[in-house]
Amino acid sequence: xxxxxxxxxxxxxxxxxxxxxxxxxxxxxxxxxxxxxxxxxxxxxxxxxxxxxxxxxxxxxxxxxxxxxxxxxxxxxxxxxxxxxxxxxxxxxxxxxxxxxxxxxxxxxxxxxxxxxxxxxxxxxxxxxxxxxxxxxxxxxxxxxxxxxxxxxxxxxxxxxxxxxxxxxxxxxxxxxx
Numbered sequence: 001x002x003x004x005x006x007x008x009x010x011x012x013x014x015x016x017x018x019x020x021x022x023x024x025x026x027x028x029x030x031x032x033x034x035x036x037x038x039x040x041x042x043x044x045x046x047x048x049x050x051x052x053x054x055x056x057x058x059x060x061x062x063x064x065x066x067x068x069x070x071x072x073x074x075x076x077x078x079x080x081x082x083x084x085x086x087x088x089x090x091x092x093x094x095x096x097x098x099x100x101x102x103x104x105x106x107x108x109x110x111x112x113x114x115x116x117x118x119x120x121x122x123x124x125x126x127x128x129x130x131x132x133x134x135x136x137x138x139x140x141x142x143x144x145x146x147x148x149x150x151x152x153x154x155x156x157x158x159x160x161x162x163x164x165x166x167x168x169x170x171x172x173x174x175x176x177x178x
Contacts, residue, residue: 020048022103024048028047029048030045032046049167050165050166051095051166053094053143053168054169055090055091055092055160055173058077062173063172063173065078066174067090068088070082070083070088071086077176081155081176084150084152087147088147089144090145091135091144092169093141094164095118095133095164098140099113099116104140105139106139107139108137110136115143116165117164118132118163119162119163120160120161121161122150123150125153129146129147130146130148131144132145132146149177156177157174157177158176159172160174
């Protein structure tokens, strides 16, 4: 891209994170460059898709305990597992364009933009999605997906998968269940 995107980004000594701008919707590929202290890296060509959901994890590695809040607002994990039948909030990205359309770089406010066609499975069991859309107070592109934990799910760390459109989240993410 010849112009700079206004996507949200975070940089540390070991990691650079960015939210893909909504303007790439409908494209099959895009280019990305990193600027550091006034110097641009070589452009890298990346595939693009309408949706490519990924659940955030507490470790930031993309696997293990998901970045999930329990119904009472506590951070889900082995010390605070979710009750069967309760609502948990998954935090993710890659949901594609929202309705109403989200704006790159904006902090999400009311009315909350929603994503269409989100589904979640916990331990292979369908979990009822009660909300799928922008995460209030966070940058556009960060999703909150609220789901009811199935009553038949086993206790312990169970795999959780988010599907939106033709995309499916990464394997190896778990939610702790009582």
